[in-house]
Amino acid sequence: MTEPQYGSARSDDDTWDIVTGVGYTALLVAGWRAVHTLCPQPLVRDDYARHFITASGDPYLMGLLTNPATSEDATAFPRLYAVQTRFFDEFFRSAAAGGIRQAVIIAAGLDCRTYRLDWPDGTTVFEVDQPKVLAFKASVLAAHGAQPKAHRKEVAADLREEWSIPLQEAGFDPHQPTAWSLEGVLPYLTGAAQKTLFTRLDELSASGSKIGIGALGSRMDQRRLVELEAEHPGVNMSGDVDFSALTYADDASFDPAAWLSDRGWAVDPVHTNPELQASYGSTPAVVDVRIDAIMHSQYITATR
Template structure:
């Protein structure tokens, strides 16, 4: 269960979800019709040594009938395309909020003079940096880790790392929002707005309001009891719903629009269709929830 000021490494609590995402990206990368390729993800899974995810990479057949690998391909592709589009428009600062084991600074073809800031918990970034150094990986941009808790004064840490608020920036908020308390959720968007000069861009997978989070938790309890996915939970023994906050929070698309951002959105089902990666058939409740999760891009 979560608590105020809690922290984590890569093999516990919220950190373990970052490891799970890396494992799912690694499996997606091996698919014949993979939407993305992440050759770095297996390094992190192997270095962490967490048994469930190392076994998953050794034999991913248990995931074949689950939506999570295909979903992770769609999600990763969405944010890859966002950053490449922002870079093509001339943006040379990128900030990856809650970067986890994201390897975009190494995977994507960034234009010269691009700086990629990775904001996350100190232990997570320490683990990540160690693994990348052991493999002598070289980023394709000026990568700058920013070790700070998002519930703290992360803008100060970001600026100390060289972020220039006078220049446009591309922000990503990927797979994060349910893990933030409502106050931190709202402060995140306020700070991004304050730090964004005209020409800045933002991409978010918006999980929805507090009621949507509560519905997800209820459905996980109902369907993740071995009946829907052949007796397998892709997260192993980790109950991700126990890491979520379901308190009140602002509605990001409405909030951004009120402050002058131009916002566009697509549902999970629409995005899957766009990338020709349809989700398997699931109970109607899942389809309904998928329409509530909206993928946003915004420009200031």
């Protein structure tokens, strides 16, 4: 088994923890959430995010928190990921308001919604991810005395394998309506792996289930980001991470909205990140729109 570093190419059997390969992207995004939380009027707050950065000791991310950027360009990625975070927060709140009491966060990473959101009594949240990522997350939150606001269950699994078996072994009930989230995960799976993931999800979804899908972009073009950096200094707040080396070139071959619609799911209008940002009462900055033109964000909700 290989363990890619920040910018190395993917392989079919690669593994990672929180400071290598795909796992480091969860840490980086947590850093961006922590930076955004420090701004005067954040779209969302994640007060747990900074604890993960401190525990990791990552010098680049520690630097971001010690001397947080304030310019519109340099805060673009934290802002865009805050929009994404709010989209999924509101997705789960809406599902809960509709009576759903079972949620599954696919590729949960360092997301802390089970701790941040006010879940209705009787809600169970399953968090699915690589075992090393879940272990790091649990140890950091335990060290700070964090308590989940729902019945939280970890599911250590690789999405490229049969993850539905450990999910059901953890107590998941396929006969209950479920709120599923797929945040930022699809670009890190091949087109074939995405189809397999959605097939499993479809099989496990009772009537009334909902799904939220979204990513800032299907694939990062590192060359275009470097060009954008020349016009918007500080925008590339990614350290040594080359996202284009961690995603797959064939991921755009799979269309989640069309796939779900073909199988009877009611798919809501698809939105981009700048569109969501506008709906939250903010005018997207020029740099935000330019990033989206490179990355092609897409946010989808659907109901079975």
